[in-house]
Amino acid sequence: METKEERQGLNFYFFFCQRIDKEQEKNRRTIEKSMGDKVRLFPIPCSGRIEPIHILRALEKGADKVYVLTCREGLCRYREGNLRAKKRVSYAQKLMEEIGLEKERVELINLKKENGMTIDTLVEDLVGKKTNIGSSPLNKPLL
Amino acid sequence: MKRESNLKKVLSAGHFAVTAECGPPKGADEGPIKKKGGMLKGYVDSVNVTDNQTGVVRLSSLAACVILKEEGIDPVLQMVTRDRNRIALQSDILGASALGIRNILCLSGDHQSFGNQKGAKGVFDIDSIQLIHTVKTMRDEGKIIGGEALTAPPQLFIGAAENPFADPFSYRVLRLGKKIRAGAEFIQTQCIYDIPRFKEWIGMVRDEGMDQKVYILGGITPLKSAKMAEYMNGHVAGITIPEGIIDRMKKVPPKDQREEGIKIAIETIEALKEMKGIHGVHIMAIEWEEIVPQIVEKANLYPRPSL
Amino acid sequence: MVCSEDSFVFPKVERARSRFKNALGKFKIIIDKRCNNCGLCIELCPFGVFKKGAKRPKPQNDHLCIGFVCRKNPYHCVDRCPKGAISLFVNPSFEILGDRRWTGDLLVSTWHMAETGSIPHQGLNYKTGDSRGGFDKLRFVFPEKLPEGTYNGEIDTAIELNRSNDGRPNVRIPIPLYLGGMSFGSVSITTMLSRVKAAAALGTFCCTGEGGYPEELIPYDDHVITQVATGLFGVREETIKRVRIVEFKYAQGAKPGLGGHLLGDKVTPRVARMREAVVGSALFSPFPFHSVYSVEDHKKHVDWIKEINPRALVSVKVSTPTDVDMVAVGSYYAGAHIVHLDGSYGGTGAAPDIAKKNIAMPIEYAIPKVHKFLIEEGIRDRITIIASGGIRTAYDMAKAIALGADGVCLGTADLVALECIRCHHCESGRGCARGIATTDPELSNLVELKWGTQRIINLYIAWREQLIDILRRLGMKSVTELVGRYDTLVHLDYVKKEEVRGEMED
Amino acid sequence: MITAERKPFEEIKEMVKPYSKLLVVGCGTCVAECAAGGEKEVALLASALRMEARMENRVVEIDEMTLDRQCVYEFIDQLTETVDNYDAILSLGCGAGVQAVSDVFPDMTVLPALNTTFLGETKAPGVWMENCRGCGDCKLHIFGAICPVARCAKGLFNGPCGGSKDKRCEVHPDTPCAWHMIIERLEKKGRLEQLNNIYPPVDWSTGQGKGPRKIEREDQMI
Amino acid sequence: MPKKYHIHTSSVQNRLPKIIKSGVIAWEEGCLKCARCVKKECVYKVYEKRGLDGESMVDSTDTMCMDCFRCVQNCPNRLIQKGINPLYRDMGDEYWTPDIISNIWFQAETGRIPVSGAGYGGPFSGPGFDSMWTDMSEIVRPTRDGIHGREYISTTVDIGRKPMYLEFGDDGSLLTPIPPLVEIPLPVIFDLLPFSPPGDNIPQSLIAGARSINTYVIMKWSYLKEKGISPLQNIIPFLDGNTDDIEEGVIKSIPIIEIPDRGEPVSVQNRLNEINPQLVVMIRVELAPGIEEKACDLTKKGAHTLHLCADEFGNEQAEKPLFIKDRVRSVHGTLVEKGIRDQVTLLASGGIAMAEHMAKLIICGADCVAVDIPLLVAMECRICRRCKEGLSCPAKLETVEPQWGGKRITNLMGGWHNQLLEVLGAMGMREVRRLRGEMGRAMFFEDLEREVFSNLGQRGQG
Structure with a gap:
């Protein structure tokens, strides 16, 4: 199990529904200051906008771990956006496994609380969480 | 060599016929067939040989029938449309007749996906009713499919299977009529456990006057255990066993369950004997052929008429 | 005279559902x-x-x-x-709909009225927008109880357009509104015809705009106002002779002080023929009239029209500068029957954003300024004031009248009835994606004439119903009684709700 | 509509291994609808292949393109200008598409990324069902517009077989018994007698078994 | 014919995907891929050109949709919806709204003035510049003919001190010393930036832009010196350090300089003029209550030019700040009252975001304005001010090519120039100099509201 510092050596990509944090543009800064380019945040109009290709592209671009944050089930403004996001994430996971990437590299977080959380605390919690995954094999230098 | 079908003779003489089923071995070994034939000889009017039943590869039905015939038994050749196209089927019909086989039971066959050759291509060039009609046309008109004449027609007593318990229930009788019209002369039914439903069915058959046009043999399969009853009910296509029968088996301690199964079989036969429109029974003691004589005896169907 | 005033029968409302599979709602x-x-x-x-x-x-x-x-x-x-x-x-897409002036609620309720001819029932605010000023802060105050002896009969919504007693015909329109100019070329012929046919059915008028007088309009001559604007595109003696009202356009609210500009792409052979121009070359309407440098010059123009068509009324369409009151008086002395004030927040065609928002004053200010000034000059009774530029609802119309106008002129509301969604991209790509303001044949085929006509009829029938309701609640028997009745209005910034005597409309 | 499914990634991976410049070509028609070979699937597969190669320390160049239809020359022609830049084409078309592309560019290696499965109907979002075998001799008018060839496991013309349970096929218990449906539908219409005739053995010669079938229409030819 | 001032604009591609107001949310599940798919019918070909930018993870549907709703309304399975684009919503702030930012982007990209159909969609009025309207005239001398003649409208202004009158000697020789004057063809100079990502590319872009339209850019002398930027053509050094930091040679070589309002600025000005009598000196004064006095004082002492600075939002330094237009109006008014207005040039800056702000501020009494943030926005800045906090710039402004940046700024100024002409043309004015302080040609919200609405609800008014 790696240390927190090592975990913070990883690149995290966060896709999140804009309804989670209306002040995301302001709140994200705290975490970006402490983590720099190691964490990249992408608000999307609805988590249902996430497509497997977003996740694959993120991994291609160097993400070690991709999180998709959706609003609580039943709270989606589009009614089923977060349900669709869930299916798409698991489809992406299937593809990743086929390629040989651990499916744990992408994770869907369905927020349990009401909306109105701050993105920086969410990101901090998730980055601080213990994981078994290390640096992505895609980020290793070519031999 | 002209010999008539014993089964046909028994039935046309108005006797309550008894037939049994015999599964060939999964090997090129004539022993088991001879042994089974030996057990059944004298207790049944004819023995019905399955054709790669449930899609499992076994010694061919035609070969087994020849062996039984040599043992002095009147065999019924089962023929399924699953494995052969119309060319092979018609050719085998001619061959069977030439080898002295006088009964044929036309079936579509269990789907290959149930057997040990799941990747096999199901042929189903023609279906069972088309097969019945083909045999009849070959026999009565001396013509094969497409109308070409045969130098000599086959001699066969044509049978078909019927499941009185299958869906849609109301259509079953209509389909039976279709089989009769196609040329079926005798019918073997699916195993009977649900007597009331069977009665309902035979009543409909009688209403249509079909019992006058075809010999109907009620299917009997003695249950070996409550477990078997449950399994058959749940997993075997086309078979339903009423809760009452399963409960009755369950109430008996396992060591006595075989006995109970036999009892049920005999009771069923007794009931069938009383039913108008039933012309006999077909006992399908799956891998338990040795029990058939006992059942026949206990059902007071022994000895068999010799015609 | 096609509409014999007293026996005028309003056309029937007929259901005209959205032409799209999924109508937009809340x-x-x-x-x-x-x-x-x-x-x-x-x-x-x-x-x-x-x-x-x-x-x-x-x-x-x-x-x-x-x-x-x-x-x-x-x-x-x-x-x-x-x-x-x-x-x-x-509807999650609802939040994208509309803007501050035309909110999603207003768009959807206008579509509703155009579809059904009746007042929306979906809890939509169909009275005001979200512009936080002007009409959106004005409210009617209705007496809590109608005074005794209140008129109980049919309420008259008709107005006279010729109040000058100059011997020219009386022109009476059964509702206090007519439809403003949108030129052929800026909108499709179907849009143009839908508006003209609807105007004819409603017994009122529709202006051609500056772009000629397509022959398809000839059957409706009696309901057409032809426009003479600075480019003089498509203006001919015969077109002037055809109509009952001729409009001089000095300026327009959306681009006051700016000329017009029709992109070369939109100058199709038909447009070019109509405007007597060359296919594919951009056309400019200059600002101002190059032959009018004084009120005297202006009078010459009016006389010229009167000479050519002795039965026509003359309307002068002006924008709203600080001295709009003077302009109105000038128009009167030049012989105009109608002064048409076009405020800065209206307009349908493409205009520079800087002009729409910043140049000239909103119509809410201009109307009372002109109304009061004309009263002071003692000539208010001899000229008709028509207001336009940002009138979106029946309530806006009634407020404009209460502020001093006789009637109103509409444009955007008609387009919204035809399912304009106010994306503001009239000029982008192939032109209006919804087939209204375009000459692209494939796109303009999206609108059917019969449907378009009915939608506009339905909308204004619903407006009239609302106007009648307002008048009834105010105890008036004719819309002419409402003109300049400032006492019926309050402005939310200047009133305390508890001090209002009567019932303030929500 | 022709339906297809993407081949297991492992198989595709092995197939494309020898090539370092690859063009992944989708088809915007049938296989796009069944979410097997449209633009989106092309993007996903290309991305997956790039990553997989990267993980094995190879660098591959993979470009993407989706044709409106991959079985018609005029659409395939869109590849003509660029095709020489690649070592191989990985086609996400149906079998017909793969072969058509290969016919147009005989010197190019064209690899199939899909398993073409059947002719079918979109039953519900994400559910496609076979209902036609292309037998060349349609008899749906007799069977209440339910095809016994395609939808009965045994292809019976004089069904039902007697094995169905709860209106379900004995072979695939999640599939409704076609014969049950035929009978129900005809019964409802009072036309059950249509089934009274014994349907004679079928002439399969209009179907498969005689090599590729071909339709030629003089009036349609230029 | 006078020489036309023309800003040559040309379309300059964006570096990044555009950020537009709303995005498309189109479910794929259940999509029938129908033959006449609404996506294929899209007039703007949004779906045809669809792509995902791997860097910013921005879907092209969020950069191209024009909100016509046809796909939303025609998809048979109702699979398409619209949603606010968070990137758009989160741009800028209350003052620098996303609308303003995209308006600037449009001009910087195309060099054209923003034009739209279907009327105005904004608020009735608002704080700041939104509480006034400019005038027009129905009948005026033609100020232009078609699209070309209007370029004869002059937008030139002068920076420097103007003598109130001229004195001549008996021999007709001019006795009044002519103070230095710098003429700029557009009443805009580029101001110090309140924030900016580091590096030299942005300053270089500003210099390129200023040169291309022939105006000036104010830059800190310490920076210019450190980087050794020379020549200082089109640059106004701002003396951020000591007066001694700048060499005499430099002072002699430049036409204009800015000094802070410290100590006795006029004496600094005089010292500089001793070295270079032709040097125009601007004094950078922060707007605050009471600044009118100071303006009068400095003018009386001989200041050439006062650069009145408000903050990024156009506010002066105060607890309850006045907006720039109001304070400038008051400064202008005070100077007029004192009869000294014409001696001094007033340059105003802070919160100028759009072309109309320039025109309105001139009406309120400024001779010229200085812009800052819009120059960054022209280069795709989103006014997130992350650079201020040391965070990475989402638009990677530090990497802009100065040539590209200069062209974008040129385009923006081209747009502003054209819009200024529109405003002048509508009023029938042929010179921007005449617009200065023309408050009679403007309408103010407070006045109109009071006049028109305050007496509603009362009988007997009409």
Whole structure:
């Protein structure tokens, strides 16, 4: 199990529904200051906008771990956006496994609380969480 | 060599016929067939040989029938449309007749996906009713499919299977009529456990006057255990066993369950004997052929008429 | 005279549903796969939201749904569906609809009126927008109880357009509105015809705009106002002779002080023929009239028209500068019958954003300024004031009249009736994606003439109903009584609700 | 509509291994609808292949393109200008598409990324069902517009077989018994007698078994 | 014919995907890929050109949709919806709204003035510049003919001190010393930036832009010196350090300089003029209550030019700040009252975001304005001010090519120039100099509201 510092050596990509944090543009800064380019945040109009290709592209671009944050089930403004996001994430996971990437590299977080959380605390919690995954094999230098 | 079908003779003489089923071995070994034939000889009017039943590869039905015939038994050749196209089927019909086989039971066959050759291509060039009609046309008109004449027609007593318990229930009788019209002369039914439903069915058959046009043999399969009853009910296509029968088996301690199964079989036969429109029974003691004589005896169907 | 005033019969409302598969509304309904197609919802809904479907009903008219308030009704489909298969939610796309002036509510309610000819029932604010000023802060105050002896008969919504007693014909329109100019070339011929036909059916007028007088309009000559503008495009003696009203356009509210500019792409052979120009070359209308440098010059123009067509009334369309009152007086002395004030927040065609927002004053200021000034000059009774530029609703119309106008002129509202969504991209790409303001044949085929005509008729029939309701509540028997009645209005910034005597409209 | 499914990634991976410049070509028609070979699937597969190669320390160049239809020359022609830049084409078309592309560019290696499965109907979002075998001799008018060839496991013309249970096929218990449906539908219409005739053995010569079938229409030819 | 001032604009591609107001949410599940798919019918070909930018993870549907709603309304399975684009919503702030930012982007990209159909969609009025309207005239001398003649409208202004009158000697020789004057063809100079990502590319872009339209850019002398930027053509050094930091040679070589309002600025000005009598000196004065006095004082002492600075939002330094237009109006008014207005040039800056702000501020009494943030926005800045906090710039402004940046700024100024002409043309004015302080040609919200609405609800008014 790696240390927190090592975990913070990883690149995290966060896709999140804009309804989670209306002040995301302001709140994200705290975490970006402490983590720099190691964490990249992408608000999307609805988590249902996430497509497997977003996740694959993120991994291609160097993400070690991709999180998709959706609003609580039943709270989606589009009614089923977060349900669709869930299916798409698991489809992406299937593809990743086929390629040989651990499916744990992408994770869907369905927020349990009401909306109105701050993105920086969410990101901090998730980055601080213990994981078994290390640096992505895609980020290793070519031999 | 002209010999008539014993089964046909028994039935046309108005006797309550008894037939049994015999599964060939999964090997090129004539022993088991001879042994089974030996057990059944004298207790049944004819023995019905399955054709790669449930899609499992076994010694061919035609070969087994020849062996039984040599043992002095009147065999019924089962023929399924699953494995052969119309060319092979018609050719085998001619061959069977030439080898002295006088009964044929036309079936579509269990789907290959149930057997040990799941990747096999199901042929189903023609279906069972088309097969019945083909045999009849070959026999009565001396013509094969497409109308070409045969130098000599086959001699066969044509049978078909019927499941009185299958869906849609109301259509079953209509389909039976279709089989009769196609040329079926005798019918073997699916195993009977649900007597009331069977009665309902035979009543409909009688209403249509079909019992006058075809010999109907009620299917009997003695249950070996409550477990078997449950399994058959749940997993075997086309078979339903009423809760009452399963409960009755369950109430008996396992060591006595075989006995109970036999009892049920005999009771069923007794009931069938009383039913108008039933012309006999077909006992399908799956891998338990040795029990058939006992059942026949206990059902007071022994000895068999010799015609 | 086509409309014999007293016997005028308003056209019938006929249902004219959205031409798109999914009409836009505030709410959205989804029926999921639990549905067993029992059809109860179809039976229950009094608004006709559901339509029979092969697998399950289709909520094809969910734009008519009244939303969550329906919960208290015995016919609430969501609660009564035996399978719990119906879900109702706010249409998520609704938040993108509209802008501050034309809110999503106003768009949807205008579509509703154009579809049904009746007042929206979906809890939409169909009276005011969200501009936080002007009409949106003005409210009518109705007497709590109608005074005794209040007029109980048919309320008259007609107005006279010729008040000058100059011997020219009286022109009476049965509703205090007519439709403003949109030139051929800026809108499709179908749009143009829909407006003209609707105007004819409503017994009022529609202006050609500056771009010629397509022959398709000839059958409706008696309901056409032809425009003479600075480019003089398509102006001919015969077109002037044809009509009952000729409009001089000095300026327009959306681009006051700026000329017009028709992009070369839009100058198709037909447009070029009409405007007597060359195909594919951009056309400019200069600013101002190069032959008018004084009120005297202006009078010469008016006389010229009067000479050519002795029965025509003359309208002068001006924008709203600081001295708009002087301009109006000048128009009167030049011989105009109508002074048409075009405020800065209207306009339909493309205009520079800087002009729309910043140049000249909103119509809410201009009307009372002109009205008061004309009264002071003692000539208010001899000229008709028509106001335009940002009138979106029947309530805006009534407020404009209460501020001092005789009637109003409309443009955007008609386009919204034709399902303009106010994306503001009239000029982008192939032109109006919704087929209204375009000459691209494929796009303009999206609008059917019969449908378009009916939608506009429906809208203004619904407006008239609202106007009648306002007049009735004010105890008036004619719309002419409302003119300049500042006492019926309050401005939210200058009034304390508790001090209002009477019932303030929400 | 022709339906297809993407081949297991492992198989595709092995197939494309020898090539370092690859063009992944989708088809915007049938296989796009069944979410097997449209633009989106092309993007996903290309991305997956790039990553997989990267993980094995190879660098591959993979470009993407989706044709409106991959079985018609005029659409395939869109590849003409660029095709020489690649070592191989990985086609996400149906079998017909793969072969058509290969016919147009005989010197190019064209690899199939899909398993073409059947002719079918989109039953519900994400559910496609076979209902036609292309037998060349349609008899749906007799069977209440339910095809016994495609939808009965045994292809019976004089069904039902007697094995169905709860209206379900004995072979695939999640599939409704076609014969049950035929009978129900005809019964409802009072036309059950249509089944009274014994349907004679079928002439399969209009179907498969005689090599590729071909339709030629003089009036349609230029 | 006078020489036309023309800003040559040309379309300059964006570096990044555009950020537009709303995005498209189109479910794929259940999509029938129908033959006449609404996506294929899209007039703007949004779906045809669809792509995902791997870097910013921005879907092209969020950069191209024009909100016509046809796909939303025609998809048979109702699979398409619209949603607010968070990137758009989160741009800028209350003052620098997303609308303003995209308006600037449009001009910087195309060099054209923003034009739209279907009327105005904004608020009735608002704080700041939104509480006034400019005038027009129905009948005026033609100020232009078609699209070309209007370029004869002059937008030139002068920076420097103007003598109130001229004195001549008996021999007709001019006795009044002519103070230095710098003429700029557009009443805009580029101001110090309140924030900016580091590096030299942005300053270089500003210099390129200023040169291309022939105006000036104010830059800190310490920076210019450190980087050794020379020549200082089109640059106004701002003396951020000591007066001694700048060499005499430099002072002699430049036409204009800015000094802070410290100590006795006029004496600094005089010292500089001793070295270079032709040097125009601007004094950078922060707007605050009471600044009118100071303006009068400095003018009386001989200041050439006062650069009145408000903050990024156009506010002066105060607890309850006045907006720039109001304070400038008051400064202008005070100077007029004192009869000294014409001696001094007033340059105003802070919160100028759009072309109309320039025109309105001139009406309120400024001779010229200085812009800052819009120059960054022209280069795709989103006014997130992350650079201020040391965070990475989402638009990677530090990497702009100065040539590209200069062209974008040129385009923006081209747009502003054209819009200024529109405003002048509508009023029938042929010179921007005449617009200065023309408050009679403007309408103010407070006045109109009081006049028109305050007496509603009362009988007997009409």
